[in-house]
Amino acid sequence: MWLGSALVLAVLALGCLGLRTGLDDEHLVIGGPGSIAGQELLAAHYPAGQSRPAEVISRAEAAPAVAEALKHVDGIAEVTPATLSTDGELAETKVVLAADADSVAAARTLDRIRVAVHGILEADARVGGPTALAQEKAQAQAHDRRVVIPLVLVVVFVVLIALLRAVVAPVLLMLTVVLSYFAALGISWQLFQHVLGFPAVDVQVMLIGFLFLVTLGVDYNIFLVHRIREDVRHHGHRAGVLSALTATGGVITGAGAVLAATFAALTSAPQVAFIEIGVVVAIGVLIDTFLVRSVLVPALALDVGPAFWWPGRPMGRDTAVRAAADGPPGGAAPGANR
CATH class of the missing domain: 1.20.1640.10 (Multidrug efflux transporter AcrB transmembrane domain)
Incomplete structure (x- = not known):
């Protein structure tokens, strides 16, 4: 027995x-909520990562070097101009990924972004956004x-x-x-x-x-x-x-x-x-x-x-x-x- x-x-x-x-x-909730329909509409007419870009936070003086490094990373559709913090110490650069933010391709692109920006020592850069959050949540x-x-x-x-x-x-x-x-x-x-x-x-x-x-x-x-x-x-x-x-x-x-x-x-x-x-x-x-x-x-x-x-x-x-x-x-x- x-x-x-x-x-x-x-x-x-x-x-x-x-x-x-x-x-x-897309699969966090059942049914077809409006937010999911909106994301699908954006993905049909814009780069897949348009609605949820990655974010790179760096020191303000290193923002041009960060933007230049990001332009040479494969898998990036667009790098937006940096936005300074209210005290002028930090800069935020949004990065639109070519792949959907939840995809394996987006995760690999994010790894390449980390390698590129962490090589700029004076930038003290940090990478965030939905893809980075999902990665670190899975690691935790x-x-x-x-x-x-x-x-x-x-x-x-x-x-x-x-x-x-x-x-x-x-x-x-x-x-x-x-x-x-x-x-x-x-x-x-x-x-x-x-x-x-x-x-x-x-x-x-x-x-x-x-x-x-x-x-x-x-x-x-x-x-x-x-x-x-x-x-x-x-x-x-x-x-x-x-x-x-x-x-x-x-x-x-x-x-x-x-x-x-x-x-x-x-x-x-x-x-x-x-x-x-x-x-x-x-x-x-x-x-x-x-x-x-x-x-x-x-x-x-x-x-x-x-x-x-x-x-x-x-x-x-x-x-x-x-x-x-x-x-x-x-x-x-x-x-x-x-």
């Missing part, structure tokens, strides 16, 4: 292949994923070790949570592409979805496995796992259904980022509720046996002997399940 469940989750996780992040302005999100995700996993792992007084169980539980997250992300990405027509996921969806699903999934893990540990002390390992699953199954299922419906309500918002977060979290909660917590984790606990609690020993020797003599909960004879 646990091999089959893990295989299903792994196959679903393959849906993440080819996942693209970063929504352009990538940094957060590299730092926050491992940190969350470590903290949750330490909490599980302290609560369960075991090592094997927390490792297995963390693996199920991560696998469940990628399965939810895989299903969601396929829905975004082929059903909802979204070209990418917003840069913040992966991190926020991970934070929600890991914390919620670990909550269910704690609720189930801590009850298993208590029941194992009184009934033995196998009987304790089954007893705890019976006792907590209804509560976990009900809580998961309510929580999934709550996050699914985000899909009624016009913002694509909210819709994507709602879909990812709702699907992840349903996977956690009906597959991971109901099948995968109990099956793992049963198959691993008492080693699930290594190096702890929630079931003492006397308790194990008494549980074996009394049989499984409910009064059945010790060999009735054979």
Whole structure:
């Protein structure tokens, strides 16, 4: 059962292949708002970057050198005359890109702009604008994923070790949570592409979805496995796992259904980022509720046996002997399940 469940989750996780992040302005909201129609009209008659030019801020005395350097950069349609700040210390030069501000070509042009203006030492130039903002936002999100995700996993792992007084169980539980997250992300990405027509996921969806699903999934893990540990002390390992699953199954299922419906309500918002977060979290909660917590984790606990609690020993020797003599909960004879 646990091999089959893990295989299903792994196959679903393959849906993440080819996942693209970063929504352009045209796909930030659903429908056809007037602002998007206006941008499309401008792009049809002017250079693609006309409505959202890049901006170069430099010292006022270096503005002519900056403008001259920009004229030799490929991918620039127009360089406007510099505008001085009110105190005359700084100058702003607007740069119209030949490509759309959200395109890969615009990002490459912006990299060439940075190289050109940063070579003018006395200019102390800074490059801004919509393209630069999108680039730096994506870089910040990538940094957060590299730092926050491992940190969350470590903290949750330490909490599980302290609560369960075991090592094997927390490792297995963390693996199920991560696998469940990628399965939810895989299903969601396929829905975004082929059903909802979204070209990418917003840069913040992966991190926020991970934070929600890991914390919620670990909550269910704690609720189930801590009850298993208590029941194992009184009934033995196998009987304790089954007893705890019976006792907590209804509560976990009900809580998961309510929580999934709550996050699914985000899909009624016009913002694509909210819709994507709602879909990812709702699907992840349903996977956690009906597959991971109901099948995968109990099956793992049963198959691993008492080693699930290594190096702890929630079931003492006397308790194990008494549980074996009394049989499984409910009064059945010790060999009735054979």
